[in-house]
Amino acid sequence: MTITIDSYQADLEKDWLKCRLISFFETDYYDDVIIEKPHYDGKSVELVALDDNRVVGLLDAEMNEDEGVTYCDLHCIAVLPQFQGQGVGKLLFDKLMEETKKHGVKRIEVWTRENENANNWYLRQGFKQFMEYWHVWSESLPSDEVPELPASLRLKGAFWHYLGDNPETLNIKVYDKRRCRGYELLL
Numbered sequence: 001m002t003i004t005i006d007s008y009q010a011d012l013e014k015d016w017l018k019c020r021l022i023s024f025f026e027t028d029y030y031d032d033v034i035i036e037k038p039h040y041d042g043k044s045v046e047l048v049a050l051d052d053n054r055v056v057g058l059l060d061a062e063m064n065e066d067e068g069v070t071y072c073d074l075h076c077i078a079v080l081p082q083f084q085g086q087g088v089g090k091l092l093f094d095k096l097m098e099e100t101k102k103h104g105v106k107r108i109e110v111w112t113r114e115n116e117n118a119n120n121w122y123l124r125q126g127f128k129q130f131m132e133y134w135h136v137w138s139e140s141l142p143s144d145e146v147p148e149l150p151a152s153l154r155l156k157g158a159f160w161h162y163l164g165d166n167p168e169t170l171n172i173k174v175y176d177k178r179r180c181r182g183y184e185l186l187l
């Protein structure tokens with residue numbers, strides 16, 4: 001296996017989307033499906049890991065400013081299951097670290113759901129958790145108090161960001177819930 005890390009090019013879009021979809025399929029992000037690659041207005045780092053011109057890994061990150069300090073949002077890192085655990089994620093991340101140095105980045109931020117694999121991987125790269133909340137899906141609104149809707153609309157469910165401790169105590173029919181954790185790496 002010879003992996004090369006390269007910049008993303010538009011002609012790789014279909015392959016990029018497939019890599020993201022398959023990499024997320026067995027994780028808590030299986031439902032986070034996109035059909036167009038995101039574009040970033042600001043300075044971004046968009047990398048692919050190629051095995052014989054096939055996209056087997058990807059990384060998207062964006063530089064942002066907060067009170068004059070440059071930080072980096074690591075939007076997405078994903079490696080095809082059969083290529084995981086072989087250092088591909090690390091190659092992508094090392095390249096990102098090179099780029100953050102060039103841009104004077106002081107902090108990298110990333111969010112992930114419950115997968116142990118991803119959570120542990122961030123911790124091994126030196127990230128520390130700084131926040132945790134829940135993604136909660138419900139069949140109803142509290143007490144079914146549906147705001148006034150056009151007659152043609154029926155509420156079939158709702159998605160919430162819940163900052164409390166126990167989604168089971170919510171007055172809504174929860175049908176799925178996943179913890180979402182924020183990690184930061186201070187540079």
Ligand SMILES: CC(C)(COP(=O)(O)OP(=O)(O)OC[C@H]1O[C@@H](n2cnc3c(N)ncnc32)[C@H](O)[C@@H]1OP(=O)(O)O)[C@@H](O)C(=O)NCCC(=O)NCCS
Pocket residue numbers: 023024027075076077078079080083084085086087088089090091111112113115117118121124125
């Ligand atoms: C999280 C994820 C991106 C990590 O990528 P990966 O390629 O599996 O990670 P790596 O192989 O670089 O690192 C995993 C371990 O493999 C081991 N490894 C095996 N062979 C290796 C090699 N040749 N070189 C380096 N590490 C190697 C190391 O022990 C490494 O552990 P370390 O972090 O202590 O160095 C990947 O598992 C993934 O895509 N998961 C699904 C999608 C996802 O959850 N993304 C994040 C959610 S936002």
